[in-house]
Amino acid sequence: MTQRIVDHPILGSIEEKEQVSFTFNEKEYYGMNGEPIAAALLANGVRTLRHHEEKATPRGIYCNIGHCFECRVTVDGKQGVRSCLTPLQEGMVIESGGTLPTPVKDWSAKNE
DSSP: OOOOOOEETTTEEOOOOOEEEEEETTEEEEEETTSBHHHHHHHTTOOOOEEOTTTOOEEOOSSSSSSSOTTEEEETTEEEEETTTSBOOTTOEEEOOOOOOOSSOOTTSOOO
16 A cells, blocks of 8 residues: 555646566565655655664654665665665665664774
């Protein structure tokens, strides 16, 4: 079931586009060809796009214009893809990011 606004009172009706299938975290979804991945996921009720690398707190769409990097996902094996800027295509395999080891060196620890 899609949660897409198809007739906006100010913006009008959206154009009918080709529907494509894609997977997100091994579950199949449908979206409109060429729309941002983030929009397709949002229309399908997906709010959590990834989890913070260190704290594992959920992250989703924040700025939606490519500035904040909160919407990073892995697309067809490529990590760090901003879903708000990446057009959806048929058959894409999209995965959220999990908790990773911290990339920052702990400078408070004594170097041996």
